[in-house]
Amino acid sequence: MPEPHKPTTLHLAAALSAPGALRPYTAADWTRRVRLAEDGALDFVTLTDAFGERGPDALQALTVTAPATARVGLVPAVTTTHTEPFHLQAAVATLDWVSGGRAGWLPAVSTTEAEARLFGRRPAAPAAALWHEAAEVAEAAGRLWDSWEDDAEIRDLATGRFVDRDKLHYADFT
Numbered sequence: 001m002p003e004p005h006k007p008t009t010l011h012l013a014a015a016l017s018a019p020g021a022l023r024p025y026t027a028a029d030w031t032r033r034v035r036l037a038e039d040g041a042l043d044f045v046t047l048t049d050a051f052g053e054r055g056p057d058a059l060q061a062l063t064v065t066a067p068a069t070a071r072v073g074l075v076p077a078v079t080t081t082h083t084e085p086f087h088l089q090a091a092v093a094t095l096d097w098v099s100g101g102r103a104g105w106l107p108a109v110s111t112t113e114a115e116a117r118l119f120g121r122r123p124a125a126p127a128a129a130l131w132h133e134a135a136e137v138a139e140a141a142g143r144l145w146d147s148w149e150d151d152a153e154i155r156d157l158a159t160g161r162f163v164d165r166d167k168l169h170y171a172d173f174t
Contacts, residue, residue, distance in 0.1 A: 011043040013075075027056075027064045034065040037072055044073030046106055051079065051115040059091050066099035075104035080137035081130055082110055082119045085173075089141035105141075107134045136173075143171035 014037045016030075030047075037045045047058040056064070058076035066074060074095060078088055096103035109130035110116070116124045125133075152167035 012041070013044045013046060013073075014040075014042050016045055016047045017049075025061070027061070030056075030061045031065045031068045034062070034069055034072060034074070038069050042072060044075050044102075044104065046075045046077065048077040048106075048108065050112075051082065051110055051118050059095060062103075063091075063095045063098055066095065066102070069099075069102075071102070073102045073104055074099050075106050077106040077108040079108045079110045080134040081125075082115070083137075085137045085140035086144065088137065089144045092141070093145065107138055109134050140171065140173045143173055147171045 016033055016037075034045055045062075047062055049058040049061075057078075059078050062074040062076045076092075076095070078092065080088065092103060092105045109127065111124055111127055111130060113124050116122060124130075147169045149167035149169075152164050154161045154164055156162075
């Protein structure tokens, strides 16, 4: 016998993008666009960018908009190619904190030679290798986020204990 139909939940989102070379967007411009999405009952917005573009990156732009919004999810595309996992996870965690738990993360990769030259580190790798690396960065970020249990901080001045060491976990990752 077939299973009864289960209702699905429809989630609505807007993919925001920078206007290109027309002009750099300001914090007020991004905030206005995100608030419009929130007022329109959208569930979340995504914002993409690329290295070398003018203005703040997607993560910074959405972090600035977070205090001016109340409900909409904020999901920046953040490249894993030239960003260390520790710094990436800390920045996304900051967005999550500033937004009161409304952050997401859309992993992205940097495939162009021009973007690679900005960092002077290496030539652009093939897309398959970059996406493999992105999966590893996502795993490392997840381990770092889970390395402290929610109630690990004690902050007990009387005993001088700041943290419960039993609630800390190593994020061993190679």
